[in-house]
Amino acid sequence: MIHLQEVKKSYARGDQAVVACAVDRLDVEAGEQVALIGRSGTGKTTLLHILAGILRPDRGQVEVVGQRLDRMGEAARDRHRGRHIGMVYQTFNLLQPFTALENVLLGALFGRGAGNESRLRAEALLQKVGLGDRMHHRPAELSVGQVQRVAICRALVNDPELILMDEPLGNQDKATGGQVLDLLLQIADDGGKTVVMVTHDPESAERMQRTVDLASLRGEVVPAGGEAR
């Protein structure tokens, strides 16, 4: 599902190049649920963006869902992300003027298309996460937990093979966060989806099948299935 080799991404800061992310090798099998941990500034979010195709590495091979992202143009990576990858962010990233249903449909619009089938799927997902009666509410009219569930539905609406999450529970209390993570992992388990989650929270990381410390990816090979939950 994910194969990274000799990947490096750096930014220019004045005359100096700052390495934002460096991974010698990372392999994630299809259906695996992996937690990415690491200190701040180790490049967890940058790695997530490389996996999503939002950023292109300076060098190295990036193969995600059977496609070499490092060889693809920007538009192709956008299309690949829309169709095969679902993303959930710490800040939810819902668009405020749109209702819960419309936010989920936005994911479909830029993915596999927002036709009638997608609408039915979006409604079914919202029903499944307990938001059947909140579909036409805007984010400002929903609680934090409800907003997070909408974001999860948006990530799942295209039935992606890979779900990438960037601190998805960071803005919630532990009880709510735990429920949301339970829900997400259950949906991922049911659909056989691969999940990569960036987190600072050891409890959340423990619930994943494998935890990968980003620092360990620099200069060493971490085999698949290295650390079971």
Added chain:
Amino acid sequence: MRLLSISLRNLRIRFVATVLTMMSIVVATALYASILTMAEQTEARYEGSIGGYQAILGPNGASELELVLNAIFNIGDSPGLIPLEVCQQMREQKRVGRIRRTRVRYAIPQARGDSVSRFNFPVVATLDEMFSKFEWHREPLKFQAGRPFHYSWEQLLELAEALARHENGVRAHEAEPPPRPQLQKEWRECVIGARVARSLSLGIGATITPVHGKRNEFGYHEHHEAACQVVGILAPTNSPIDSTIYLPLGVHLLIDGHEGGVFVDKLVPGKSKDMVKELPTSAGRIGLTAVILDPLDHLGPRILRSEFGTHPEAQVAWPQGVIPKFLQQIGNAADALAVIAWLVLLVAAVSITVAIYNTMNERRREIAIMRSLGARRLQILTIITGEAALLSLFGALFGIALCHLAQWGLQPLVEDLTGVYLDWAIFRPWELYLVAGVTAVGAFAGLAPAVKGSMTQVADNLAQNY
């Protein structure tokens, strides 16, 4: 959900800014559509209205355009009077001096100056030949109801003689001058144009009272003694005929207050106007405002113009020569106004660019979110350009609506001032092209902010936590 529905939503959430930006598009479109409409309807109206008028005989001292505008389009005050004898010479094909006048099919005298109703529908006093001999686009005028009134050339001559006898008696200060002819009951009939009937809800048998001058003007008064019964309603011609009330010349000549004024006194060297008024007059000096001529030869109007070139009191105007020149001038003015309208549209387009461009900074995160969901740069470009296009489309549609509303509201005023009847209910194909053009201009104006939006850095802007 479609990309354009996102554009629409973005316009809605910035409703006030959207409306304010749209206003300039509305004004520019309405202005341009109004200019085109006026130019088009003026041209159609003027070209279509001169179909029955080959030549107009009118007084010297006025321009040909003034004669034509007054005699055909009911615009402006009567530029003066010509004596009946000139009309008589034309009708009888008499030589005047050494010149043998060009032959005409008809020479129908007209006198005007009165009007009816708040619309100031002009009253034209004439003969029944207006409905038997006059040809509107080579056919007599058609009636949608009723019949013509009856008042012949012979009746006019007879009345003119009687009026002259009475007038001469008065001028000679006779103790008992010959009696002034009385207004015959059977003359008090009129024929009205289709628009007069429609606007005033008049039918056969209704009574019309001419008024002197125009409402709110000095000297305005009603001629109750000359109230006429409507005996005929003309079929629509889409010309000033529709707004005209025709009544017998005899009624006009015998209206109270017209007594001495119906004669045109010849100027005599060495005598003042007041002194001339004391001199004997004749039936041939009855004053007319115009005579409608139809020369037999197609070169006739131009020949007549040159024949009357040295006439001391009358001249001939050639509508087919005057009106195209007039329209050319209007066309030039319309072109100049159209340039102004396009400049307003250009300013409106710039305002769209600025308005959307200014929102780009606050929308970077929104765009980054859409990009993270898989939106391609081209789709972002489409959404933002779509906003500008939709804004312009709505502005253009409101502009067209405003143009029609203005035509409806200003219709009576424009017709009164220019003789052009604005048909506000007609939608023309070019209005669609205008809407499409304005939308395209708007979309183009949205390109700059759209390019800026599409260049938004996804990772940088997603990282910001607003």
